[in-house]
Amino acid sequence: MENKKIEQIKEQMNKVIVGKDDIIEKVLAAIFAGGHVLLEDIPGVGKTTLAVAFSKALYLDYRRIQFTPDVLPSDVVGFSMFNKKINEFEFKEGACMCNILLADEINRTSPKTQAALLEVMEEKKVTVDGEAHFLPDPFIVIATQNPVGYVGTQKLPESQLDRFMIKLSMGYPDELSEIDIYKGHSYEALDKVEAVLEKDDILKIRKQVEEIEIKDNVLDYLVKIVRVSREHKYVSLGISPRGGIALLKMSKALAFMHDRTYVVPEDILDSLDVVANHRLVMNTKAKADGYTSDMVIEELKNIIKVP
Numbered sequence: 001m002e003n004k005k006i007e008q009i010k011e012q013m014n015k016v017i018v019g020k021d022d023i024i025e026k027v028l029a030a031i032f033a034g035g036h037v038l039l040e041d042i043p044g045v046g047k048t049t050l051a052v053a054f055s056k057a058l059y060l061d062y063r064r065i066q067f068t069p070d071v072l073p074s075d076v077v078g079f080s081m082f083n084k085k086i087n088e089f090e091f092k093e094g095a096c097m098c099n100i101l102l103a104d105e106i107n108r109t110s111p112k113t114q115a116a117l118l119e120v121m122e123e124k125k126v127t128v129d130g131e132a133h134f135l136p137d138p139f140i141v142i143a144t145q146n147p148v149g150y151v152g153t154q155k156l157p158e159s160q161l162d163r164f165m166i167k168l169s170m171g172y173p174d175e176l177s178e179i180d181i182y183k184g185h186s187y188e189a190l191d192k193v194e195a196v197l198e199k200d201d202i203l204k205i206r207k208q209v210e211e212i213e214i215k216d217n218v219l220d221y222l223v224k225i226v227r228v229s230r231e232h233k234y235v236s237l238g239i240s241p242r243g244g245i246a247l248l249k250m251s252k253a254l255a256f257m258h259d260r261t262y263v264v265p266e267d268i269l270d271s272l273d274v275v276a277n278h279r280l281v282m283n284t285k286a287k288a289d290g291y292t293s294d295m296v297i298e299e300l301k302n303i304i305k306v307p
Helices: 002-013 019-033 046-056 072-078 109-123 174-182 199-210 218-233 243-259 265-276 285-288 294-302
Strands: 037-040 062-066 077-081 087-091 100-104 124-129 132-134 140-145 164-168 234-236
Touching: 002 019, 002 046, 002 140, 019 037, 019 046, 019 199, 037 218, 046 062, 046 140, 072 077, 072 109, 072 174, 077 124, 087 132, 100 124, 109 124, 109 140, 164 265, 199 243, 218 234, 218 243, 218 265, 218 294, 243 265, 265 294
Parallel strands: 037 140, 037 164, 062 100, 100 140
Antiparallel strands: 077 087, 124 132
16 A cells, blocks of 8 residues: 555656656655755756645645745744733744745855754754744655855755755756656646645654664664765765664665565665765865765775675
8 A cells, every 4th residue: 555655656746846756766765764855956956846746745734934144043943922912922933833844045044043943853843932842743844955155055064964864966857858847847737736645644654664674784784884984084074873873764764665674785775875975074185086975975885795
């Protein structure tokens, strides 16, 4: 039943996102794994459309906040306002009180506002004037950012990037897919996307993903990848323990989506790029030699023996 639903979700997503099946699968896996998603790419390739389409296909409440330099932390988490009628303060919820929060161009706002959002991602609650307000469950952040160097962008610190389970780049569509887009106006077809799952279905799937088995030898393989990433001569900061957990959860989610009750090494390899590419910090020697994080990831795939 779950596999049929997953195929139906992909079909709905393909109504608006053409030629990006791998991207759709990875984002869906992250949602099933309980993680947050960072989309980094140039404007106009469908990052925002992807997030809105997922909210419709999964029948989740979503809100969008367009980050600019003047957006305040209170816009994200909410604030207290005095109500004269009842003679007391009332909590006015911020944009984060939803199931899917589209944080558009997160690297164009101030570090203080970025920190407010990333704290919410970790804590799943907001505290205003000493009172805690819990977020709806599930709560997923799909954040977009323009590549660093674009006008008005500010690089996210490594500690904040680590809060995102995966980072993806959609890229331009291939020629045939782009022709299909122009013929069908796919990016304007959001109203055609139909709901396949509901909130309770997603929570149920998350529990099933947690129960996916991983054998000791496969877990050892995952741990070796994480640890060797920290020892590479071109890396100053490797995959953190949080990153290792993200890799494990993504691997379990992909195993579930492929109708397996156990993780195989291919699930780990398939998850590694999107889990590790924003967590590896290259040193000055790497920059001098033109060595990138993608090259390190390819090395990790090749040098560590697959069980």
